Amino acid sequence: MxxxxxxxxxxxxxxxxxxxxxxxxxxxxxxxxxxxxxxxxxxxxxxxxxxxxxxxxxxxxxxxxxxxxxxxxxxxxxxxxxxxxxxxxxxxxxxxxxxxxxxxxxxxxxxxxxxxxxxxxxxxxxxxxxxxxxxxxxxxxxxxxxxxxxxxxxxxxxxxxxxxxxxxxxxxxxxxxxxxFGPLPRELILQRLRTERKLDGPPAAFVAELSNGSLGQALAMDVEALAGRRELIESFEAVGLHDLGTLTRFAERYSASREEAEASVRLLKFWTRDVALARAGRGRLANADLAELASRVAGRISDADIHRRDRLLDEALGWMTRNNASPRLQWERLLIQVKRAERRAP
Ligand SMILES: [Zn+2]
The missing domain is CATH 3.40.50.300 (P-loop containing nucleotide triphosphate hydrolases)
Structure with a gap:
């Protein structure tokens, strides 16, 4: 039936x-x-x-x-x-x-x-x-x-x-x-991502975590943006305040299109949530494959830093989506503010 x-x-x-x-x-x-x-x-x-x-x-x-x-x-x-x-x-x-x-x-x-x-x-x-x-x-x-x-x-x-x-x-x-109707079991979502999106491993786990039990949401996620998720996060953390080279390269790399810039900011918001979870020592990380980096960052920055990151990411997103601001300038502004606040010695 x-x-x-x-x-x-x-x-x-x-x-x-x-x-x-x-x-x-x-x-x-x-x-x-x-x-x-x-x-x-x-x-x-x-x-x-x-x-x-x-x-x-x-x-x-x-x-x-x-x-x-x-x-x-x-x-x-x-x-x-x-x-x-x-x-x-x-x-x-x-x-x-x-x-x-x-x-x-x-x-x-x-x-x-x-x-x-x-x-x-x-x-x-x-x-x-x-x-x-x-x-x-x-x-x-x-x-x-x-x-x-x-x-x-x-x-x-x-x-x-x-x-x-x-x-x-x-x-x-x-x-x-x-x-x-309740949220769908995680296993079911992973299985459908495998058969319908050919998505497996950490990216699939990431999508399943973010979908909150909604298969519709999981299947609608932008798989291409996810492909570079790891690289995005690692280079975001690697940017140094006094290394203008890495900073401008990052800003340029993730400004190819407004859509890509926005998708990247959103991914970094989930990353920020993961850092907060790592700091609290509980919860399942969306970026489970980057757990080690998450706990390293969590050990280096404070709760206030995490909140600031989240707020600055929201601001950048707002500027990009509502005000048509240049994504590149928004990235530079965001990175300088984040890194300046966090530059205290580990
Ligand atoms: Zn019939």
């Missing part, structure tokens, strides 16, 4: 399978949990199980109905998401909107959905609405949607997928049967 494709969420799957087995399908469901842990995959599998004729209450995954559900174009299944998400996914183009695509799910979208739900199902047993990124429903839209949650048209099933459930009104949440 297609729900079997959802990995690492045994509790959530048990409650969905249980509902399908007993046929007690609540009319509104709230799938909650971080982005990229399988909520939407589970929604597709659940809807297939609801609509599939070949394998009722299970879903075959291969018939025309199941295929259309997976392609998001089954006539009885309405997907609702913010306009900018539609653009990001390629379901709509920027030119389809006369305004900047909204990050909210707006009241007009809810009204349109309500109109569609008021008609009879065209083919299947149910009419289904899937609200992806439901936390983006603005207040007005949530209030308008309450009516549907309270008195849904016959044969309607509503799925809300949300990562920040606290942004949903308590009245919305309380109408839904809740299915919590």
């Amino acid at each position: 297609p729900l079997d494709d959802v990995q690492g969420q045994p509790r959530a799957m048990e409650s969905l399978r249980g509902a399908l087995r007993t046929g007690s399908i609540h009319h509104a469901w709230l799938f909650s949990g971080p982005e990229g842990v399988g909520k939407e995959l589970a929604a597709v599998g659940f809807v297939q199980a609801l609509l599939c004729d070949g394998a009722p209450n299970a879903g075959c995954g291969t018939c025309a109905t199941c295929a259309r559900v997976a392609r998001r174009n089954h006539p009885d299944v309405t997907w609702v998401m913010p306009e900018d998400e539609q653009v990001r996914r390629g379901y709509a183009g920027r030119s389809d909107f006369t305004h900047t695509p909204s990050r909210d799910i707006k009241i007009e979208q809810v009204r349109k959905l309500q109109e569609r739900l008021s008609y009879r199902a065209l083919e299947g047993r149910y009419k289904v609405a899937v609200l992806a990124l439901a936390e983006q429903l603005n207040n007005q839209a949530q209030n308008a949607f309450l009516k549907t949650l309270e008195e849904p048209p016959a044969g309607t099933i509503i799925l809300l997928l949300a990562s920040a459930v606290n942004r949903l009104l308590p009245t919305v949440r309380s109408r839904c049967s809740k299915v919590p």
Whole structure:
């Protein structure tokens, strides 16, 4: 059954399978949990199980109905998401909107959905609405949607997928049967990085650590930026205040493009977190392969130095992203400030 494709969420799957087995399908469901842990995959599998004729209450995954559900174009299944998400996914183009695509799910979208739900199902047993990124429903839209949650048209099933459930009104949440999704196990993420990104060893461990259990985040990470992670960190630590050569070479090396400069600053932020962990003597380092360097640096600089690094990196990032400042000058300024503060003898 297609729900079997959802990995690492045994509790959530048990409650969905249980509902399908007993046929007690609540009319509104709230799938909650971080982005990229399988909520939407589970929604597709659940809807297939609801609509599939070949394998009722299970879903075959291969018939025309199941295929259309997976392609998001089954006539009885309405997907609702913010306009900018539609653009990001390629379901709509920027030119389809006369305004900047909204990050909210707006009241007009809810009204349109309500109109569609008021008609009879065209083919299947149910009419289904899937609200992806439901936390983006603005207040007005949530209030308008309450009516549907309270008195849904016959044969309607509503799925809300949300990562920040606290942004949903308590009245919305309380109408839904809740299915919590958790972060995915580290082993599962490592395995998928291996098969889908050909990523292994320390870089894979780094990505797994940073992804916080989100497979979506792990797979979306910029693998190219990661390739030079070790070199970046080692040369950052090697820069000397009185060795202008290493300083300017570093600034030049990591300013080839704005994107590269920003990605490098972000990697150094994780490195700074690792140095703090090494200083505290606990926690799993993101850069586990550089543990020795982390503890050497942690022994040389103070807690205040670590905070300063973090703040200066944030500032540099802010200048680069918001103010279009020259990355090279930002690097030079950052390095001089960091190294000047830390130059005390070890
Ligand atoms: Zn099927």
